[in-house]
C-alpha cells in the first residue's frame with residue numbers, strides 16, 4: 001500500500017509514523033507538505049501527531065484550513081482512507097471528517113504516559129484484526145484529548161458502531177479510573193459513517209518495535225494491512 005503522511009508546521013510525530021510504515025511494516029510512503037495540492041497517488045493518508053501551528057486557537061483549528069486539507073476532504077468524500085493520530089485526530093474533528101470534538105483534558109494537565117485501550121468494533125479497517133478482549137498498551141501524549149460529542153451524536157456513533165477504541169485498565173475493564181482525560185464513555189477513537197476515516201488519540205507508532213520496549217501498536221498497523229490485502 002502507498003501511504004501519504006501529511007506534514008504540517010509543528011507536526012512532530014511524522015518521522016515516527018513514516019519509520020514504522022516504511023521500515024517496520026515494509027510499506028511505500030510519500031511525504032506530503034501541508035501546502036501541497038495533490039496526494040501523489042497515495043491510497044491511504046495519515047495525519048500525524050504534534051502541535052500543528054503551535055495549537056493556537058485550538059489543536060487542529062488552523063491546520064484544518066491548510067491547502068492539502070481540501071484535497072484530503074475530497075479524497076475522503078470518495079471513500080479514500082484517512083487516519084489521524086492525536087493531533088491528526090484533532091484536525092479530522094475540526095474538519096468535520098469524524099464526529100465529535102477534542103476538548104482540554106478534564107484535569108487541564110498534559111498527559112504523557114502509557115494507557116490501555118480495547119478495540120470496540122470488528123467492522124473497521126484499523127480494528128478488524130485486533131482481538132476485542134485484548135488490552136493494548138499504547139503511549140498517550142496530549143493536552144486536548146477529552147473526547148466530547150453531544151447526546152445525539154454520541155447516540156448515533158454508538159448505534160452505528162463507530163467507536164474504534166475505549167480506554168481500559170490492564171485487565172481490560174472500561175472504568176472511570178482508566179479514563180486518562182475525561183473522554184465521554186472512555187472513547188479514545190472513532191470512525192466516520194462511511195467507515196473510511198479514522199481518528200484516535202493514542203500513539204501506536206511509538207509502540208511498534210521491540211527496540212522501544214513495546215510492540216502492542218503493531219496490531220493496529222497489521223489490521224490496516226490485512227484488510228487491504230484481503
Ligand SMILES: NC(=O)CC[C@H](N)C(=O)O
Nearest residue numbers: 049050086087142143144
Ligand atoms: N502528541 C500530539 O499529537 C499532541 C496533541 C495536541 N497538540 C495536544 O497537546 O493536545
